[in-house]
Amino acid sequence: MSNKDEVFLATTALEEFWDTSKPLLFMGEWCNRFSRRAFWETLEYSFLPNPWSSLDKINAGNQYLNKVYEDILEIVGSKLNIIHGVDRSKRYWRIVLGVWLFHYAANVYDKFLRLKSITEIYPQYTTILLSEKDYIIPSDTEDFVVRIINDTYNLQIISRMLKLEGKILPERGIASPEKRQIPQVNNSLSKSIKMLWYKLLDGKANNGMYMQSSYFSKSDEFRLKVRFKSKLALGFDEQLPMDELVTNLTMRAELSDMKIDTEDEFVRILVKLIPQDIPFCFLEGYQTLYLASKKKFRKYSNVKAIFSGTSWYFDETFKIWAADAREKGVALLGGQHGGMYGINANLHQEDYELSIVDKYFTWGWDREGFNNKIIPMAALKLNDIKDLQADNQLKDILFVSNIWPRYFLRFTPILPHEVSTYIEWQIRFAAGLDKNIRDALHIRGYINDFGWEYADRWSDAKLEVIMDSWEIPFRKRLEQCRLVICDNTATTFLEVLASNKPTILFWDFETHYIRPEAMPFFDELIRVGILYKTPESAAHTVNQIYFDIESWWNNPELQKVRSRFCERFARVGPLREWIYEFSKVIAG
Incomplete structure (x- = not known):
């Protein structure tokens, strides 16, 4: 295709929005469903250039996005203060809407770069937009995340962006448009049991601490409650029901009157998009949620500290209450709740959590510049983990993989354009195993494959591996398994190493960017034969060690390296360490 050709930009995997009579230009790998390759492989097509093709571009993009996020947060927060008649700090609005704002901005920025490149390469391109009658505004942060990992909402954002550019393009409706998800009361049996449990652990926490979604085990929560009695109250994430909301055009018009003096083309577009797409919970529904948070948490009016691992993300009433409490001087405490923290470069969730809390408990690592905030501790999630050790009597090899959304949300170890290669590496590993060993291989994929059709890709490889079921809990x-394989830096490999279960790791160091201060610990894993840089070398080692896993895993030098690594990134320790830290918080 020459740059004078009229090409058609396929923006999503929704094929009814493609015009196959023209050469297709796919906006990204998310357009190409694996199950439909027999169709799209027969077409004339190419891909837009990928804006994240090197570490330098990723680092620059991350730095730029962080700056834009900080600038826009200031502006949006100030405007929301006026709209809602309040005077909240930037930190308040960071807690309340920061998760949504960053991920929305990141998604739009990825689209902005791709649309800019097609305008430069194929100025005569055409595409089909989503009809405005099918546009939808997310209810809250969780509803936004559910939508942004799927096709229709991404098509909506692209359509808005192209209209802002003044493009006159054909539009089409969705045959079965999605409806906005309104948070409803969950009356399930499991919810009732959970409510009874936390009612037992509840209290006013006068001059004490409130804890929610902590990642402590139930037994540890109970022990903490017994120790601190009325000084500790424990709760859980709960999406309060929100009535059907009608778009308030006056509110959104007022938000659209954001003044920003900049020549930055992306920022100008983002500022125009935010008033159209900001979830209802931050605008039309904010007052309702604010009153609901006051009612739900009114008994905890005299706490000294609020602790959570994950409620900072999707529990809107908790976020409003915690942000309001911080304005009044209550300390906010956060805790690491998974892998990659302290390990991967450009990890937004780590930066975000550090930015909103006063103290942050990690699984053993620290970070330069945060000495007064970070407290290395025993891992919350691993406190009750068993020491499993090696066992030659067991058979199964459990390969625990991960997957990431098809659309860009933030910089993750595997970006959308890398997922197919990531899965191919897994297949290369399986192909490298001796047949009698491969017969023991069980593949445990992520519970949601985000439309990558993970199981189908394995079936297509014709290696006759067993797909593991999520019906059996991971622990x-x-x-039950003899050996665990992990190919990513998410939570699982830390959990497995901490349990002392024989483990082989491998991943592509060109995508899993390890931060410099963490790399010496990974170099040691490489040295003793736990971590590998190719799937073939990992498979070769499995072929050598499988029939006497005990001798290999119990090697003193290997065990020393494993223990040292876990002390830094997956520390296991007694609950009394937490009791000591919480006692200091409560004592003030």
Whole structure:
């Protein structure tokens, strides 16, 4: 295709929005569903250039996005203060809407770069937009995330962007448009049991601490409650019901009157998009949620500290209450709740959590510049983990993989354009195993494959591996296997190493960017034969060690390196360490 050709930009995997009579230009790998390759492989097509093709571009993009996020947060927060008649700090609005704002901005920025490149390469391009009658505004942060990982909402954002550019393009409706998801009361049996449990652990926490979604085990929560009695109250994430909301055009018009003096083309577009797409919970529904948060948390009016691992993300009433409490001087405490923290470069969730809390408990690592905030501790999630050790009597090899959304949300170890290669590496590993060993291989993919059709890709490889079921809890499955394989830096590999279960790791160091201060610990894993840089070398080692896993895993030098690594990134320790830290917080 020459740059004078009229090409058609395929923006999503929704094929009814493609015009196959023209050469297709796919906006990204998310357009190409694996199950439909027999169709799209027969077409004339190419891909837009990928804006994240090198570490330098990723670092620059991350730095730029962080700056834009900070600038826009200031502007949006100030405008929301006026709209809602309040005077809240930037930190308040960071807690309340920061998760949505960053991920929305990141998604739009990725689209902005791709649309800019097609305008430069194929100025005569055409595409089909989503009809405005099918546009939808998310209810809250969770509803936004559910939508942004799927096709229709991404098509909506692209359509808005192209209209802002003044493009006159054909539009089309969706045959079965999605409806906005309104948070409803959950009356399930499991919810009722959970409510009874936390009612037992509740209290006013006068001059004490409130804890929610902590990642402590139930037994540890109970022990903490017994120790601190009325000084500790424990709760859980709960999406309060929100009535059907009608778009308030006056409110959104007022928000659109954001003044920003900049020549930055992306920022100008983002400022125009935010008033159209900001979730209802921050605008039309804010007052309702604010009153609901006051009612729900009114008994905790005299707490000294609020602690959570994950409620900072999707529990809107908790976020409003915690942000309001911080304005009044209550300390906010956060805790690491998974892998990649302290390990991967450009990890937004780590930066975000550090930015909103006063103290942050990690699984053993620290970070330059945060000495007064970070407290290395025993891992919350690993406090009750068993020491499983090696066992030659077991058979199964459990390969625990991960997957990431098809659309760009933030810089993750695997970006959308890298997912197919990531899965191919897994298949290369399986192909490298001796047949009698491969027969023991069980593949445990992520519970949601985000439309990558993970199981179909394995089936297409014709290696006759067993797809593991999520019906058996991971900890139980861990006890049943002889060896665990991990190919990413998410939570699982830390959990497995902490359990002392024989482990082989491998991943592409060109995508899993390890931060410099963490790399010496990974170099040691490489040295003793736990971590590998190619799937073939990992498979070769499995072929050598499988029939006497005990001798390999119990090697003193290997165990020393494993223990040292876990002390830094997956520390296991007694609950009394937490009791000591919480006692200091409560004592003030």
